[in-house]
Amino acid sequence: MMAEEAYKAREDVVMAELGDGETALLDQASMRYFTLNETGRVIWDRLREGASLQEIVKALVEAFEVTPQEAGESAREFLEELFMEGLVRKV
Amino acid sequence: MNRVWRFPFFFLGFQDLEEVLPPLEEPLGGLCCLPLEEGEEGKPEETFLCLPWEGPPPGEKGFLPVFAKEPDRLRFSPEEKAFTLTLGPNRALVSPARGEARLHLEPRDFQEQSPWRKRRFLTDLILCFLADRIAFSLHGSLLSRDGLGVFLAAPRSSGKTTFALSLLEEGWTLHSDDYCLVRSPGRSPLVSGLRRVVHLAPDTAKRFEHLVEKRLGITNLSGEKEGVFLKSRGEACLQEVQPRILLFLEKGGGEKSTWEPVLVRDALPLLLEQTLALDTGGMGEARFQALAALARGARLVRIRAGREILERRGAAQAILEELGNL
Numbered sequence: 001m002m003a004e005e006a007y008k009a010r011e012d013v014v015m016a017e018l019g020d021g022e023t024a025l026l027d028q029a030s031m032r033y034f035t036l037n038e039t040g041r042v043i044w045d046r047l048r049e050g051a052s053l054q055e056i057v058k059a060l061v062e063a064f065e066v067t068p069q070e071a072g073e074s075a076r077e078f079l080e081e082l083f084m085e086g087l088v089r090k091v
Numbered sequence: 092m093n094r095v096w097r098f099p100f101f102f103l104g105f106q107d108l109e110e111v112l113p114p115l116e117e118p119l120g121g122l123c124c125l126p127l128e129e130g131e132e133g134k135p136e137e138t139f140l141c142l143p144w145e146g147p148p149p150g151e152k153g154f155l156p157v158f159a160k161e162p163d164r165l166r167f168s169p170e171e172k173a174f175t176l177t178l179g180p181n182r183a184l185v186s187p188a189r190g191e192a193r194l195h196l197e198p199r200d201f202q203e204q205s206p207w208r209k210r211r212f213l214t215d216l217i218l219c220f221l222a223d224r225i226a227f228s229l230h231g232s233l234l235s236r237d238g239l240g241v242f243l244a245a246p247r248s249s250g251k252t253t254f255a256l257s258l259l260e261e262g263w264t265l266h267s268d269d270y271c272l273v274r275s276p277g278r279s280p281l282v283s284g285l286r287r288v289v290h291l292a293p294d295t296a297k298r299f300e301h302l303v304e305k306r307l308g309i310t311n312l313s314g315e316k317e318g319v320f321l322k323s324r325g326e327a328c329l330q331e332v333q334p335r336i337l338l339f340l341e342k343g344g345g346e347k348s349t350w351e352p353v354l355v356r357d358a359l360p361l362l363l364e365q366t367l368a369l370d371t372g373g374m375g376e377a378r379f380q381a382l383a384a385l386a387r388g389a390r391l392v393r394i395r396a397g398r399e400i401l402e403r404r405g406a407a408q409a410i411l412e413e414l415g416n417l
Contacts, residue, residue: 018359019387028375
């Protein structure tokens with residue numbers, strides 16, 4: 001996965017808040033269900049707009065007390081997972 | 092317009108259908124609705140029309156199945172934003188956004204087939220109207236007492252109806268034992284009954300014989316349960332309730348009843364199992380969020396109890412009392 005690539009959440013993946021900082025995602029194509037923590041939610045919100053890794057890292061650094069390096073590693077790992085699960089597409 | 096029926100929160104007018112659709116013995120044959128009183132009129136913005144059939148929808152392609160188990164019976168066209176519903180030779184093209192349905196009904200088919208056929212078609216027609224516009228269906232029992240709403244979700248043959256009728260014996264109001272409607276006019280979703288018919292397996296019918304007002308014969312699709320109207324339903328089916336307790340009854344409970352709390356994250360997939368497929372015209376997220384709000388706003392409990400326990404008088408009430416909050 002290249003750092004300059006941008007990703008977008010698939011339109012048929014829907015989101016709902018579960019409370020206590022948790023968010024649920026449902027892939028309506030496969031009816032598979034996922035849950036996100038607060039960090040995942042910040043990333044997912046960016047992905048709904050179609051964000052690059054750089055933009056996601058910036059959002060994480062603003063939202064949480066993390067260094068750009070830590071945020072970058074977490075975001076890259078998470079994006080990889082979302083891409084593997086087919087929840088995001090490259091734009 | 093010949094007839095207008097009142098549902099929990101909207102009105103449905105059937106136009107020029109007297110000849111093809113003879114009056115039903117009960118209002119829409121088991122749906123939770125009542126005809127309007129003479130002189131009473133539905134508000135125009137809440138009134139849907141059914142019109143005579145004018146032909147099939149143009150460009151039938153790219154359909155999405157919305158009845159998960161019966162994809163061939165009901166198809167949604169994203170281009171037309173309309174549903175095509177079929178049951179035998181009967182067809183309806185339903186446009187929820189325009190508030191109208193074009194029908195082609197074969198009276199002979201309805202006359203020759205068992206009564207459930209007409210009821211089934213009309214129930215599905217209502218679901219089509221609701222599918223994208225104001226509400227969606229959720230399978231389960233809805234009960235209330237003293238302002239406390241309880242929604243009971245359960246897989247087949249787990250004792251859901253037995254549990255619900257057991258509470259009815261203890262003075263609870265049963266709004267629906269089968270399909271309910273969910274809508275979210277505000278932050279907290281409201282639930283109401285959709286079908287008035289309760290389907291009973293032979294042993295359940297015997298146990299709760301004293302609650303039955305009228306037997307309707309075999310009315311479910313698989314043909315092993317009998318439909319009945321219960322006594323004292325009144326307009327309970329038309330009331331909207333905010334469930335404060337969601338119960339998930341599990342199959343195969345033992346001789347002792349047990350319960351445990353359920354997290355919202357675990358309850359949501361259980362609720363999803365009780366809905367139709369979500370993605371009908373881009374409304375999937377609204378439905379998903381309504382289900383999440385329903386779970387967030389309620390106490391969530393998983394119950395295991397064998398049928399022998401549930402059939403004992405007062406057993407369901409005792410389980411609820413054990414949970415507290417009653």
